[in-house]
Amino acid sequence: MTTQLPLCDVAVIGAGPAGLTAACELAESGRDVVVLDEQGAPGGQIYKGVEKVFADRPQDIRPLGREYAEGKTLTRRFRQSGARYQPGVSVWQITSDQEPDLALGLIENGSARMLHPKHVILATGAMERPTPFEGWTLPGVMTVGAAQTLLKSSRLLPEDDVVLAGTGPLLYLYVMQLKKFGIRPQAILDTGPPLSLRTSLLGLRALITCPQAMFQGMRWLWGAGVKTNMTRGVDSLKAQGGDHLSSVSYEARGRRHELSTSLLLVHDGVIPNTWLSMSAGIKHHFNETQNCWVPEIQGAGLTSRDCISIVGDAAGIGGAEVAMLQGERVAREVDAYLEDHQHPQTSIESGVLRRQRWMRSFIDEAFPSTAQFQSPENDIVVCRCEEVTAGEIRQVTERGCMGPNQGKAFTRCGMGPCMGRKCGLTVSRLMAQVRGVSVQEVGHYRIRSPIRPITVGQLADMESILKGDNQSVLSANSS
Amino acid sequence: MFRLRTNLTDPVTFSFEGRRLTASRGDTLAAALLASGVFIFRNSPVSSAPRAPFCMIGNCYECFVQVEAMGVVQACLTEVTEGMQITKVSNQIDELGMDIKEVSKE
Numbered sequence: 001m002t003t004q005l006p007l008c009d010v011a012v013i014g015a016g017p018a019g020l021t022a023a024c025e026l027a028e029s030g031r032d033v034v035v036l037d038e039q040g041a042p043g044g045q046i047y048k049g050v051e052k053v054f055a056d057r058p059q060d061i062r063p064l065g066r067e068y069a070e071g072k073t074l075t076r077r078f079r080q081s082g083a084r085y086q087p088g089v090s091v092w093q094i095t096s097d098q099e100p101d102l103a104l105g106l107i108e109n110g111s112a113r114m115l116h117p118k119h120v121i122l123a124t125g126a127m128e129r130p131t132p133f134e135g136w137t138l139p140g141v142m143t144v145g146a147a148q149t150l151l152k153s154s155r156l157l158p159e160d161d162v163v164l165a166g167t168g169p170l171l172y173l174y175v176m177q178l179k180k181f182g183i184r185p186q187a188i189l190d191t192g193p194p195l196s197l198r199t200s201l202l203g204l205r206a207l208i209t210c211p212q213a214m215f216q217g218m219r220w221l222w223g224a225g226v227k228t229n230m231t232r233g234v235d236s237l238k239a240q241g242g243d244h245l246s247s248v249s250y251e252a253r254g255r256r257h258e259l260s261t262s263l264l265l266v267h268d269g270v271i272p273n274t275w276l277s278m279s280a281g282i283k284h285h286f287n288e289t290q291n292c293w294v295p296e297i298q299g300a301g302l303t304s305r306d307c308i309s310i311v312g313d314a315a316g317i318g319g320a321e322v323a324m325l326q327g328e329r330v331a332r333e334v335d336a337y338l339e340d341h342q343h344p345q346t347s348i349e350s351g352v353l354r355r356q357r358w359m360r361s362f363i364d365e366a367f368p369s370t371a372q373f374q375s376p377e378n379d380i381v382v383c384r385c386e387e388v389t390a391g392e393i394r395q396v397t398e399r400g401c402m403g404p405n406q407g408k409a410f411t412r413c414g415m416g417p418c419m420g421r422k423c424g425l426t427v428s429r430l431m432a433q434v435r436g437v438s439v440q441e442v443g444h445y446r447i448r449s450p451i452r453p454i455t456v457g458q459l460a461d462m463e464s465i466l467k468g469d470n471q472s473v474l475s476a477n478s479s
Numbered sequence: 480m481f482r483l484r485t486n487l488t489d490p491v492t493f494s495f496e497g498r499r500l501t502a503s504r505g506d507t508l509a510a511a512l513l514a515s516g517v518f519i520f521r522n523s524p525v526s527s528a529p530r531a532p533f534c535m536i537g538n539c540y541e542c543f544v545q546v547e548a549m550g551v552v553q554a555c556l557t558e559v560t561e562g563m564q565i566t567k568v569s570n571q572i573d574e575l576g577m578d579i580k581e582v583s584k585e
Contacts, residue, residue, distance in 0.1 A: 038537055045536055127538050139518045139531035146535035154510035156481045243529045244518050263480045387525045417540035
């Protein structure tokens, strides 16, 4: 399954619901598909470790929930689909449209190599929105998604003193899972707004069109709220401690409160992971409703580059169910495109997909991103890598810095190892606020390859391979 | 932070900063360290402030550690193996006793 042939019809990057579905569809219809996955097993973040949980910890399936268990059906189908699966592989480059050939730069087992697919499907999923606030760099402060990853992959459970803060469906799902594992968090600090009339109306429409998903969501919310210390309307969240988190403080109803804890989990919704699509030179725009950058998509998953499609949350947040439906559509579109290189007539969205979009518009409205994290105070670190504060960003913008790329030169903001993944959204937003223009106008960091760390030695070793006889070296590689 | 796990099935032994620790086979380095009560993974090369995993999906780079024979890796994307020797990444600038922010201003 891990042959090293450098050619294939389609390379799918990411093995979550979108990538796996697209890969299955294409492989089952006879295409040579390679799935590149940074993780060690298929499932993506949502179905992380699902095969291992079924094999080694079947007692954990129930508390993790039905939605998680459904991932096993998909991974089983994938294992039988005939697609080649390459776990533990990072993609550090997609060749630009100036290059003669489409190629992917990969790092696998510490060495770099190239893969030459005819078409690339990006299924890089979502990541959590940055949450800059005082103390968020302290050990003991993590994202809710991080804690959930530890639960799924390694059954790590937080101590009872855990505090959760922020907003979004994932937070409530995780709290409900914790309760089924017998853990009642010390406190849940909800930073979301109260339900407005508009939100209620959108909720009603979603309830009629997607009753199952709405009831599931209400079960999470209700399950999370029962017998827990939940505070709504939380503002001015702070994490305090020396070498490690020791307490959390916040304001609610005009009063300041403090809680002792060793673990604070924060969440403020998810955004598409666009680092690879941006590095490939694909056009993106800023979506104000979802408060994130999204690639421009034509048809089911076509982008401004003919040979690259995007599917799932990486194309815009829609959740696992939408990702799988889109996976099927994008696979059909890519299959047709490989046949004659004409842009195919795109299949019309199914009714299910349209109803799912109504559901999403309710979620976007009900869980808007938190104001405190969108407009951090001047002394708050926004760039964790280079420790640049919101005040420094405001200052250089006031002095005439037009956008995040110029800002790098003045502040080093976004130039650390994370390449702006944890500050990009914040910096563009702050500059837009100071300049009084839209985030779209300010723009985003220019993302260039390598988008994953690669050493000079790894690059040099690859060069020597390319200089030799391609085929013989590659066959030596696969032996 | 996290509850320590007991009765590991199929344990592997590894070390962090010379301390012998055990993990469950298949754990990522980050999970293995957090489950062993390791809170501080590295120090910021800018201010030397302590840091630990934040996102666990390979995006924040806070979990950088040094692994013998592998070099600097993201602990959340690397599987722990028997006998692995892990240390904190050295910030050479610290050893020179310089403040990187001051140096870069000069």
